Amino acid sequence: MRAKVLIVVAVTVGAFTCSSSLWAHHASRQVYEGKSITLMGVVTDYEWANPHSVLSVAVKDKKGNVEEWHAEILPPTEMLRAGWTKESLKAGDEVTLTGRPGKYAQRILWLEYLVTPDGKKLGRK
Numbered sequence: 001m002r003a004k005v006l007i008v009v010a011v012t013v014g015a016f017t018c019s020s021s022l023w024a025h026h027a028s029r030q031v032y033e034g035k036s037i038t039l040m041g042v043v044t045d046y047e048w049a050n051p052h053s054v055l056s057v058a059v060k061d062k063k064g065n066v067e068e069w070h071a072e073i074l075p076p077t078e079m080l081r082a083g084w085t086k087e088s089l090k091a092g093d094e095v096t097l098t099g100r101p102g103k104y105a106q107r108i109l110w111l112e113y114l115v116t117p118d119g120k121k122l123g124r125k
Helices: 002-025 076-081
Strands: 037-047 054-060 066-072 094-101 108-115 121-123
Touching: 037 066, 054 094, 066 094
Parallel strands: 066 108
Antiparallel strands: 037 054, 037 094, 054 066, 094 108, 108 121
16 A cells, blocks of 8 residues: 555656646747737848757847847757758848747747748648
8 A cells, every 4th residue: 555655645746847847848828929020121040959949130120220029949950850950040031020029028939930031831740
């Protein structure tokens, strides 16, 4: 009986430990807005990196001022499956981004998809 109780406690503690760390890393619902926006701009940097790739884009606001936006994408392994490559984008490319803006930080975006200069749509799947 005591062995069964110890096993149940160990499994429960292990499940909570694993699930909380996964939730913390993938809490995009808490960090990003639920409604998407679309931006047009020029690529300034494209970082193909783990745990998430990042795209930096210079976007003109309504007054003509340039703002630097940063879009979080997927890890490279998932990006490859979705049709991206390390050479998909380069500085100077004009792109259209669609994604969910950050709730707490300015000018960040959880990228849903983008359209490249040649009209190719790159997304998350």
